[in-house]
Amino acid sequence: xxxxxxxxxxxxxxxxxxxxxxxxxxxxxxxxxxxxxxxxxxxxxxxxxxxxxxxxxxxxxxxxxxxxxxxxxxxxxxxxxxxxxxxxxxxxxxxxxxxxxxxx
Numbered sequence: 001x002x003x004x005x006x007x008x009x010x011x012x013x014x015x016x017x018x019x020x021x022x023x024x025x026x027x028x029x030x031x032x033x034x035x036x037x038x039x040x041x042x043x044x045x046x047x048x049x050x051x052x053x054x055x056x057x058x059x060x061x062x063x064x065x066x067x068x069x070x071x072x073x074x075x076x077x078x079x080x081x082x083x084x085x086x087x088x089x090x091x092x093x094x095x096x097x098x099x100x101x102x103x104x
Contacts, residue, residue: 009052009055011052011071013049013052013053016049047070048070
């Protein structure tokens with residue numbers, strides 16, 4: 001962990017506020033409910049926003065630790081999802097052939 005005086009939050013506090021507001025929006029709630037079958041949990045964005053403000057005001061080591069752990073958890077959660085489709089290394093051999101025509 002860096003020295004408290006030189007460390008900066010991974011994101012500006014405005015980004016945490018924007019993410020929290022987006023998470024609470026009706027559109028996001030409906031989309032999240034449709035995809036996951038439950039309402040989104042926006043509490044982590046609110047905790048991160050509070051920690052960011054606490055860091056800006058008092059340079060609290062606890063706020064710094066909280067923000068670092070939260071960002072690490074986000075990175076790990078994003079990495080645990082594997083691709084659904086296997087990526088191609090090149091185009092199919094017959095990619096340039098004309099498409100089959102249907103008889104009318």
